[in-house]
Amino acid sequence: MTGTGTGTGTGTGTGTGTGTGTAATAVDLLGDDLTVLTVGAELFADSLREQACPVEPVDWRPPPFGQSADIAAVAADPRRPEANRTALERVLAAGAELIDVLPAASALGLRPGTFLHAGPPLTWDRASGPMRGALTGGMLLEGLAETPEEAERVLAAGTDITLEPCHQHSAVGPMAGVLSPSMWVFQLHDPVHGGTAYCSLNEGLGKVLRYGAYSAEVLTRLRWMSDVLGPALQAAVRAHGPVDIRAIVAQMLQMGDEGHNRNRAGTLMLLRELLGDLIETGGRHTAEVVRFVAGNDHFFLNLVMPAAKLALDAARDIPGATMVVAMARNGTDFGIQVAGTGDAWFTGPAQTPEGLFLGSYGPDDANPDIGDSAITETWGLGGFSMAAAPAIVRFVGGDVPLALATTRSMYDITLGENPAFGIPILEFRGAPTGIDVLAVARTGVLPQINTGMAGRVAGTGQVGAGLVKPPSECFAAAVRALAQRTP
Amino acid sequence: MTRHVEVRSGQYHDSVALMQTSRALSTVDGVTAALVAMATELNLELLAGMGFDVPEAGPNDLVVAVDCADAATLEHAFQELTDKLAGRSGPGTGSLDGQLPAAPTAGTALRRSAATLVLVSVPGASAYVEALDALLADRHVMVFSDNVPVHEEIALKEEGARRGLLVMGPDCGTAIVQGVALGFANVVRPGAVGIVAASGTGAQQVSCLLDAAGLGVSHLLGVGGRDLSADVGGLATVQALRMLAADPATERIVVVSKPAAAEVARRVAGVAAGLGKPVHMAVLGTGEPDLTAATEQVLSAVGVAVPTWPVVRPTPPTAPKAPKAGRLAGLFAGGTLAAEALVIAARLGAVRSNIGTDADLEPAELHAEAAVAGHLVVDFGDDALTAGRPHPMIDPALRLESLARLGRDPTTAVVVLDVVLGYAADPDPAASLGPAIDAVRRAAAADGRELAVIVSLCGTEADPQSWSAQAARLGEAGAEVYLSNAAAARRAVALAAGNGDAP
Numbered sequence: 001m002t003g004t005g006t007g008t009g010t011g012t013g014t015g016t017g018t019g020t021g022t023a024a025t026a027v028d029l030l031g032d033d034l035t036v037l038t039v040g041a042e043l044f045a046d047s048l049r050e051q052a053c054p055v056e057p058v059d060w061r062p063p064p065f066g067q068s069a070d071i072a073a074v075a076a077d078p079r080r081p082e083a084n085r086t087a088l089e090r091v092l093a094a095g096a097e098l099i100d101v102l103p104a105a106s107a108l109g110l111r112p113g114t115f116l117h118a119g120p121p122l123t124w125d126r127a128s129g130p131m132r133g134a135l136t137g138g139m140l141l142e143g144l145a146e147t148p149e150e151a152e153r154v155l156a157a158g159t160d161i162t163l164e165p166c167h168q169h170s171a172v173g174p175m176a177g178v179l180s181p182s183m184w185v186f187q188l189h190d191p192v193h194g195g196t197a198y199c200s201l202n203e204g205l206g207k208v209l210r211y212g213a214y215s216a217e218v219l220t221r222l223r224w225m226s227d228v229l230g231p232a233l234q235a236a237v238r239a240h241g242p243v244d245i246r247a248i249v250a251q252m253l254q255m256g257d258e259g260h261n262r263n264r265a266g267t268l269m270l271l272r273e274l275l276g277d278l279i280e281t282g283g284r285h286t287a288e289v290v291r292f293v294a295g296n297d298h299f300f301l302n303l304v305m306p307a308a309k310l311a312l313d314a315a316r317d318i319p320g321a322t323m324v325v326a327m328a329r330n331g332t333d334f335g336i337q338v339a340g341t342g343d344a345w346f347t348g349p350a351q352t353p354e355g356l357f358l359g360s361y362g363p364d365d366a367n368p369d370i371g372d373s374a375i376t377e378t379w380g381l382g383g384f385s386m387a388a389a390p391a392i393v394r395f396v397g398g399d400v401p402l403a404l405a406t407t408r409s410m411y412d413i414t415l416g417e418n419p420a421f422g423i424p425i426l427e428f429r430g431a432p433t434g435i436d437v438l439a440v441a442r443t444g445v446l447p448q449i450n451t452g453m454a455g456r457v458a459g460t461g462q463v464g465a466g467l468v469k470p471p472s473e474c475f476a477a478a479v480r481a482l483a484q485r486t487p
Numbered sequence: 488m489t490r491h492v493e494v495r496s497g498q499y500h501d502s503v504a505l506m507q508t509s510r511a512l513s514t515v516d517g518v519t520a521a522l523v524a525m526a527t528e529l530n531l532e533l534l535a536g537m538g539f540d541v542p543e544a545g546p547n548d549l550v551v552a553v554d555c556a557d558a559a560t561l562e563h564a565f566q567e568l569t570d571k572l573a574g575r576s577g578p579g580t581g582s583l584d585g586q587l588p589a590a591p592t593a594g595t596a597l598r599r600s601a602a603t604l605v606l607v608s609v610p611g612a613s614a615y616v617e618a619l620d621a622l623l624a625d626r627h628v629m630v631f632s633d634n635v636p637v638h639e640e641i642a643l644k645e646e647g648a649r650r651g652l653l654v655m656g657p658d659c660g661t662a663i664v665q666g667v668a669l670g671f672a673n674v675v676r677p678g679a680v681g682i683v684a685a686s687g688t689g690a691q692q693v694s695c696l697l698d699a700a701g702l703g704v705s706h707l708l709g710v711g712g713r714d715l716s717a718d719v720g721g722l723a724t725v726q727a728l729r730m731l732a733a734d735p736a737t738e739r740i741v742v743v744s745k746p747a748a749a750e751v752a753r754r755v756a757g758v759a760a761g762l763g764k765p766v767h768m769a770v771l772g773t774g775e776p777d778l779t780a781a782t783e784q785v786l787s788a789v790g791v792a793v794p795t796w797p798v799v800r801p802t803p804p805t806a807p808k809a810p811k812a813g814r815l816a817g818l819f820a821g822g823t824l825a826a827e828a829l830v831i832a833a834r835l836g837a838v839r840s841n842i843g844t845d846a847d848l849e850p851a852e853l854h855a856e857a858a859v860a861g862h863l864v865v866d867f868g869d870d871a872l873t874a875g876r877p878h879p880m881i882d883p884a885l886r887l888e889s890l891a892r893l894g895r896d897p898t899t900a901v902v903v904l905d906v907v908l909g910y911a912a913d914p915d916p917a918a919s920l921g922p923a924i925d926a927v928r929r930a931a932a933a934d935g936r937e938l939a940v941i942v943s944l945c946g947t948e949a950d951p952q953s954w955s956a957q958a959a960r961l962g963e964a965g966a967e968v969y970l971s972n973a974a975a976a977r978r979a980v981a982l983a984a985g986n987g988d989a990p
Contacts (some may be wrong), residue, residue: 027603029627029653030706030734034665037600039593039617040608040632044670047910053667058596059589060609060617068612075616076642081623095547247547254501408588412595422501442616443591 064444065476070483074438077486079320087315087323087339088415088434090193091379094314096249096307097242099189101234103226105181107198108169112142114162118177118372119330120345121165124155128331130212130367133458134176135163137214141222142180148214148459167326167337170313171198172305172372175210175454176331183222184230188245188306193314197306201225201233204296206461211454212367213461232289235281236274243273245307248300249381250420253431258389259304260373260382261396261450261465266300267293305372308379315339315434322482323415324435327378327447327470331370331454336474338437341481348473353453355397355466367456369468374449380418380433383448383467384410388423388431396450396466406448407432413439413447437482440475488519488554489561492534494526494542495549500572505549508571515567517560518553523568526550594620606669607656608632614657615639622646622654629709630656631670633870637718640711644722653726658870659709660878661687663694670709671880673909674949678703680785681737683727685714685744686771688821688907689778691945692972693743693769695954696782698947699970700794705736712822715747715770721755728755732762739765741785745826746772746843771826777973778827799958799968810937812985813900816893817864817976818886820879824905824943825866828976835980838862841869853889860898862983865889880912887923894927894938901939902927903979905972906961908946908954917957921964928965939982940966943975 035054038045048055063071074080104110115138117131127135136151145151155161166173173179177200185198200210203221207213237243248269255265271293278286293299312325321339328335335345350368357365376382386393387407390400398406407423410432417430435447446469453464500508505523512521520537524530526544535541539552553564590596593605597620605621607614611634621628622643630643635657647654655662661684662669666677673691675698684690687709694704708731710723724742731737740762742755747770759766765788769781776784783793815832819825825842832838839861841848850871852859866872867879867886879886886904893899906916913919924940931938942961946954958968969975981987 027626029603029664030730030736032603034604034667035600035602036667036669037593037596037602037605037621037626038608039596039605043911044606044608044631048667048669051667051910056596056600056602057589058593059591060593061591062610062613072612072615072639075619076639244547405588412591419500428501428504439592439595442613445591 063442065441065472067441067476067479070479071438071441073483073486074322074479077320080322083318083320083340084323084415087318087321090314091311091434092418093192094311095191096245096310097189097191098186098237098245098303099242100187101184101230101237102187103230104179104183104185107185107187108171110179110181112144112181113160116164116166116169116171116173116179117330118166118173118175118370119328120333120335120347122163122330122332124158126332128367128370129456129458130370130454131176131331133212133214134178134209136458137209137218138178138180140214141219142182166372167328170196172309172375173200174301174305174373175371175452176212177372178209182226184226186303186306188310190310190314195310195313197309197313199302199306201229202296202299202302205298208461211461212458214459228285229289229292232278232282232285236277239277239281240274245303249304249307253385253388253421254424256389256391258382258385258392258450260376262389262392263300263304264297266304267297270300270303301373304381305375308375311379312375317342322436322438324378324437327374328372329369329374331367334369334470334474336470336478338478338482340485341478344481346474346477346481348471351468351471353451353466353468355453355464356395357464358462361463365455365463366453369451370454371451373451377447377449378435380421380431383450385421385423385431386450387425398467409445410448412443413445437475437478441479446470446472489557490539491553491561492539492542493551494544495551500549508568511571512553512564512567515560515564517556518564520554521564522552524550592620593617594624597621597624597626602626604629604664606631611635615643618643622650622652625650625652627653628655629659629662629669631660633658634874637713640713641719644719648722648726653708653730654723655709656711659687659711661690661707662709663704663707665706668910671907671909671911672707673947675947676703679705679736679738681705681731681734681740682707683724683731683740683742684709685712685724686823688945689743689745689823691907691909692778692824693741693782695945695947695970696779699797700786700791702786702789702791705734706731712745715744715751715755717748717751721751724755725758728758728762732764737764741767741769743778744770745823771823771830773830773833777831779971779973796971796974799962801965801967802962808937809987810900810939810982813983814898815862815979815983816899816902818889818902818904819864819866820868820886821905821907822866822868824972825864827972828903829864831973831976832862832864832980835862835983838864840864841871842866880907883913883919887919890923891927895930897934897936899938901941901979901982903941903943903975905943905945908950908952908957914952917960921960924964924966941975941979942966942968943972944968944970945972
């Protein structure tokens with residue numbers, strides 16, 4: 001007999017430990033071997049040890065931001081366990097396929113004078129140096145101003161200018177994240193939930209628009225990207241068919257990338273995937289295009305980010321869920337969005353990263369944290385998977401034990417683990433995934449983000465790379481809002 | 488022969504893990520060939536080479552192919568597959584070097600713990616969240632913390648009832664599970680009496696009296712002092728009764744409680760009647776038997792002779808005369824012992840207290856410069872007196888201060904105190920209480936008064952402090968010492984009424 005079946009497993013080995021809610025699984029307190037988990041006073045654990053009873057002490061501390069009443073109210077929300085289970089399942093099940101490369105004008109319907117930017121909503125008067133620099137560069141690129149001075153004047157006046165977060169348009173952008181109509185974007189599709197996400201093409205390192213630089217060199221490169229790179233990639237992707245980005249991410253984690261500050265293996269795998277089609281569909285610029293992609297170790301970052309965006313967008317709008325669906329910075333504010341609170345941003349002042357500086361730059365030259373790229377951490381990559389990338393840790397000013405300790409501590413604030421993203425050095429334990437604002441408020445453990453540092457003066461570009469955490473205010477405000485929304 | 492090919496889309500596993508899984512499947516009895524692999528071109532060729540039909544699948548789909556004897560074998564193979572893949576994708580330890588930091592919350596700790604019970608002793612404002620973690624992970628929980636709002640207690644106990652889990656507490660200080668003392672508990676002999684206690688010290692009293700009479704305890708399950716209130720409705724008591732009814736080591740059950748809501752006590756008695764094991768209700772209240780009498784009923788039911796409960800008289804040269812009639816001051820650390828004394832003291836007339844239905848004593852009055860007047864029974868373990876400070880069974884300072892103040896008051900004829908021994912209690916209470924008793928009696932004598940000090944000493948010989956050793960030292964300090972709290976209270980009442988004999 002021959003049988004052929006087709007199952008549709010979702011790949012959601014969650015490891016959430018939240019139980020199944022059935023009485024049948026209850027342990028037998030009076031019959032099973034007694035092991036006691038102690039939370040609180042030491043003396044109970046000591047007394048049990050004296051009686052030779054196995055004890056597992058929890059390293060409990062009072063909630064460091066206070067808010068005990070809000071925490072209790074959110075914990076009590078009867079929707080929470082199921083809502084978080086659903087949110088995590090959606091994140092883990094989401095797929096991410098690169099299906100096209102398009103100009104932002106057509107993909108996102110952007111009109112001249114409209115600029116998307118990283119992070120929560122922002123106005124020009126509150127914008128930091130690199131954000132102003134990138135917007136200025138965008139004005140020059142779009143031909144809306146002749147000089148930087150004129151661009152700044154128009155932006156400050158705000159006439160016929162619209163600034164909106166990338167996140168509001170199914171998009172994400174690294175660093176300043178400025179997207180204008182003539183730039184080209186990757187278009188990614190989630191075949192499981194049907195979502196779409198967009199991200200710009202990565203310019204490389206050094207003096208680049210996303211770090212706030214807008215010199216002639218920067219603008220020339222951007223024009224080449226729109227004229228040559230975008231169309232070449234479009235032809236190759238269309239010839240190739242959908243490229244499974246999530247599968248590449250799973251593999252890059254096993255090759256020393258963490259998907260935020262190290263994308264070397266991911267970039268090479270993407271290039272390997274598209275190379276044949278680039279050659280077949282390309283013209284006289286093919287070598288140029290290949291050299292550009294191959295010469296930019298961060299090229300794949302702009303595909304990891306929209307892949308993460310797709311997964312997290314799938315978990316939006318689940319009442320009662322306490323999972324973070326976006327962490328993003330605009331250079332002034334750090335903002336988070338949560339599955340159970342719709343489109344509301346919870347913000348606090350962006351912090352300045354600590355790390356290593358390029359050349360003679362120092363801490364005084366660094367701008368506060370900026371960029372949508374913390375969407376990678378929200379998906380369990382970047383700082384959360386630092387243990388997978390020992391090669392990156394010195395670049396961001398850490399060491400290998402720090403990388404291991406960081407990833408381990410992120411399990412304390414996440415709802416589960418992503419079995420598709422195994423971390424070899426942690427015995428292929430899945431990446432810690434699904435930040436729980438309730439867990440953050442209870443423990444005070446803040447998400448760890450690996451990031452680049454932009455110069456604080458507009459036009460400078462990158463000055464270093466390092467580690468940064470969100471301000472606790474974001475999480476405190478999110479817990480407050482969740483508490484107010486409990487039934 | 489059964490050939491089964493199945494495609495699971497959206498599951499990614501690395502090739503090494505899948506080769507291990509394929510190998511494990513092939514070794515299942517009755518399996519001829521098995522392949523578990525990502526459906527890459529190479530693997531699909533391999534599949535065809537093994538004689539399987541090649542399904543529609545791509546490199547991001549998992550393909551499972553098994554060639555085996557029959558459907559039962561296939562089922563075994565699938566079980567093995569589930570185990571292997573779950574073992575791989577579940578939360579491995581990730582320890583590398585065996586070192587994992589302790590988790591910061593009960594919830595995270597329980598993801599990788601086989602603990603059957605979670606003991607929560609964090610400040611009251613955080614206790615609910617930690618206890619809820621335990622229940623959501625299907626573990627029993629004991630909440631030692633006090634100052635937990637009653638609506639949170641109800642929420643926890645409703646969740647526990649839904650899941651068949653026991654919620655001991657909040658404010659549950661005492662339990663013995665499988666002979667292990669949790670919190671304040673005495674070293675009692677193992678036996679067949681199960682105790683359900685909405686009262687910590689009440690349960691300690693009953694278990695110590697049983698021990699003195701030669702009867703042992705199977706388990707002592709605390710449920711928190713509010714469990715038999717109208718609000719909570721006995722949710723945990725009912726759960727504990729059901730668990731003890733199912734426990735083979737337990738032959739009979741005693742329910743110990745402070746005064747309970749009548750309709751709740753009736754409901755619990757109704758559940759108790761249907762358990763198939765004898766249940767004794769020792770619920771304090773006016774007209775109800777005290778704890779000693781209730782224990783004696785258990786002994787009679789089992790056919791064990793009621794012993795003479797131990798008493799230690801003050802030893803010379805400080806042996807007191809009977810005082811003149813006067814005020815009774817009851818200074819208790821144990822809430823149920825206080826409640827029992829309050830019921831017994833009622834025969835003196837008006838007694839002011841911070842507990843009970845007629846509670847009219849404000850904690851502030853105890854700190855006032857002028858000693859509060861009239862007969863008093865104070866529970867120093869009450870939430871209002873423990874907020875922000877340790878329980879009086881751990882920190883005697885507040886009670887010793889009141890002993891000195893009330894003992895020096897010329898209207899006071901007798902002071903009655905409880906001292907509870909056992910795990911987690913003061914390792915040597917006589918060390919601080921003895922000198923304090925001696926000092927206050929000397930001060931009274933210097934005023935030309937006789938002051939009687941009665942100690943209700945709850946403990947066993949096997950306790951770390953040893954009942955007889957502590958009793959002897961308190962006796963030397965001039966106290967009269969009783970194992971039975973009811974006997975101690977009755978003695979104090981007699982002395983206060985002026986009709987007690989000299990000890």
